[in-house]
Amino acid sequence: MSTATPSSRHWRKPPFITNPLLRWGILIGCVVYAVWALYTLPFDWARIQEGMSRAQRIFSGAFPPSFERSELLIEGLLESFKIAILATLLGLALSVPIAFMAARNIAAKPIYLLGRGLIITARSFHPVIVAILFVKAVGFGPIAGVLTLTIYSIGFVAKMLAERIEEIDWGQVEALRSSGTRYVAVLQFAVLPQIMPRQIGLAMYQLDSNLRASAVVGIVGAGGIGATLMNAFGRYDYAFALAITLVIIAVILVVEAISGRIRRNIW
Amino acid sequence: MSLTTIAVEHLSKTFGHSPVLQDVGFEIRAGERVALVGPSGSGKSTLLRHLVGLTKANRHSDSRVTVMDRCIQRRGRLARGSRAQRCRTGYIFQQFNLVGRLSVMTNVLIGRLGCMPRWRALIGRFTPEEHEMALRSLKRVGLEELAHQRANTLSGGQMQRVAIARVLMQDADIILADEPIASLDPRSAREVMDTLQRINEEDGRTIVVSLHQVDYARDYCQRAIALKHGQVYFDGPIDQLTDIRLAYLYANAELDKPHESRFPASAPTALRVAG
Ligand SMILES: Nc1ncnc2c1ncn2[C@@H]1O[C@H](COP(=O)(O)OP(=O)(O)OP(=O)(O)O)[C@@H](O)[C@H]1O
Ligand SMILES: [Mg+2]
16 A cells, blocks of 8 residues: 555655554554553652662762772772683683584584574573572682673674584585595684684674673672672772772773774784 | 596486486596586586585485495495595595685695594694695696795686695595686686696596586597586597587587487487497
8 A cells, every 4th residue: 555646746655564553553552551561660759769869979979989999999800801811711612612513514413403502592691690690509709700701602602603604615625525534624624714713803802792791790799890899889989989980991992992903903 | 456447337316306417327547538528507517526425326326436446435325435535536626625714835735634644634733745745746736936825815727726736735546627727717727727637647647627618628638528418428539529519419508408308319328439
């Protein structure tokens, strides 16, 4: 059905949903749902007003940021770095074999399904949820952080790498096969060289992504600068908390710039 | 060892429902230089791939591929030990298939991986003798100065000559080349064909090369096997592949209908000319 009549010479954008009844029905339905949701959720307006003034107190207390306890800050930051680097290395070491398992063109069907299953499992939970599980399992501290971010790294790196392996130039593989080269040596000399640039790029990306995530998972008890931040809040030391936040932003900007530059040069 | 180097018997291959090879059979003797010709889609590449086990024939056919007295595949199953046997056969591809990010030298060296002991192939450790051999191979194709250049920076003709050096490194007794000059300019094409001819004459290595340009086949080969619709249409000395026969060979090629050839009488055996 067209909205443009034959007499009108201007083309009008056809609506996304052609049926007007359906179009208005969906629109009204959305509005009604939003109003109903707002109405039924337990908003306590009195408490929100109270909270506003508390937020104001926090912000005024936070200025100027205090770097008095900078040794704590540096310690937390270094721990975050350690967590991120260890998790990236561990994650990469596990991602490469899993990626090979999860590439349809080089893995047998059952192994492919296993590899895909591992990747889907690693991806299905947000790192914060994984971190909560690990903190429960191995206790507060950086080990929980390393384990969490290792899984986070596998979920991303193995998936992207597997997709890259599925796109390789198959001719190079056949060239080696035709000369009787064994399977593992074919992977080594025909597949690895083709995926290497992508792998290095992914490693750099994952390192800065892990650094960011390590601040978040620290908040639920998995060590690093996130834990320091949480402690500062716990002691109502808002000036220190602001200092930590500023440093986290600065560090992430710097790391992202560096890894971005390295990736650009490799890609 | 018998004189026969390659023996193909009753080879049939069907992809989906389209028969690509139908009861193909021939023998090639050691040291021969054979051109494989035929219109596009006639099954030349498929046939060559069967000779190294990259493609398996139909099951339940009576097919058999033997290379240097060793069975490669039989009734559509790869023979045991065919992997080791494959390193006696070198394969050259139309698209060169060099590992682009590795150096020319490494690309030549990896031709050796198939005949190296397992652990050494795994870690990719090549001996000084192997390095020397690779340099000699490069010298034979005239590219020794480019040994340390990255493979994806070469010209097409140079890439194909590196691929030949890789086959030399393999020390293969048989060289199969699938349209090695199809993407090359005439000069590079001549260089590549000259190199292949020299290798055949100096070392006595058997060469089977599929070609689109019949002129090259006439210049460089002694014998021709012509495929049409997946059947052997001609097999004999190249000078008996006359223009009239060629015209029939390439006639109706585009129709691609194996069963409705306008020249059904081109029965494969009828044109088999005694060598
Ligand atoms: N893996 C495959 N799956 C399905 N069909 C295939 C496959 N490989 C080849 N074919 C078909 O087999 C037929 C013969 O292909 P082949 O590549 O052997 O021809 P060719 O003689 O080498 O042709 P050209 O001269 O164009 O290279 C073609 O019709 C092709 O579509
Ligand atoms: Mg072909």
